[in-house]
Amino acid sequence: KAGVTQTPRYLIKTRGQQVTLSCSPISGHRSVSWYQQTPGQGLQFLFEYFSETQRNKGNFPGRFSGRQFSNSRSEMNVSTLELGDSALYLCASSLAFADTQYFGPGTRLTVL
Amino acid sequence: GEDVEQSLFLSVREGDSSVINCTYTDSSSTYLYWYKQEPGAGLQLLTYIFSNMDMKQDQRLTVLLNKKDKHLSLRIADTQTGDSAIYFCAETNPGGGADGLTFGKGTHLIIQP
Numbered sequence: 001k002a003g004v005t006q007t008p009r010y011l012i013k014t015r016g017q018q019v020t021l022s023c024s025p026i027s028g029h030r031s032v033s034w035y036q037q038t039p040g041q042g043l044q045f046l047f048e049y050f051s052e053t054q055r056n057k058g059n060f061p062g063r064f065s066g067r068q069f070s071n072s073r074s075e076m077n078v079s080t081l082e083l084g085d086s087a088l089y090l091c092a093s094s095l096a097f098a099d100t101q102y103f104g105p106g107t108r109l110t111v112l
Numbered sequence: 113g114e115d116v117e118q119s120l121f122l123s124v125r126e127g128d129s130s131v132i133n134c135t136y137t138d139s140s141s142t143y144l145y146w147y148k149q150e151p152g153a154g155l156q157l158l159t160y161i162f163s164n165m166d167m168k169q170d171q172r173l174t175v176l177l178n179k180k181d182k183h184l185s186l187r188i189a190d191t192q193t194g195d196s197a198i199y200f201c202a203e204t205n206p207g208g209g210a211d212g213l214t215f216g217k218g219t220h221l222i223i224q225p
Binding site (some may be wrong): 028031042045046047056057058072090092098102105106 | 124143145153154156157160172194200202204212213214215217218
């Protein structure tokens, strides 16, 4: 069974731009979570989607948003990029809400 | 809020056992996880333990949970160079409206030849 896939793997943007990251969960998994990983703050929870609904949200500004489609694929969007948004963005999928999470390889976002 | 603490570095000799420790503060944590991250990669789920268990063994991995002290450990037997990575401890409490996994900062496991 294929694992979690994330696209693109690497991205370079400039301040003020917006970006959309994509995540395809493991086949049959219906929940997708997103995390931000930085050297300073470590791994921080962004949000979790299940059945196209956001079930939980971490402590991030409204510039960070996401959605989930009927096929369980998910996208996250960051608007008005700031230098501090440079990070590895990890997507994780699970069978159901709050279930064991399996992570993708991440998208490395660099904001210049 | 909830917190998970880990030592930043652990250095062991190849062939020895590695023991990575983790403490957490949320007494209602239900599931506790160990993930491994190699350079440039995502997180690989190694193992997990439910809070009503005190030990779980899976091949070279042994997880010990002391719920009273809120202490979790991961023992890797016969440590190999391929075990060199960052190991993250994480906890969650699904029944409490959990806001995802709460991670420690990670322990860098360094293998000496």
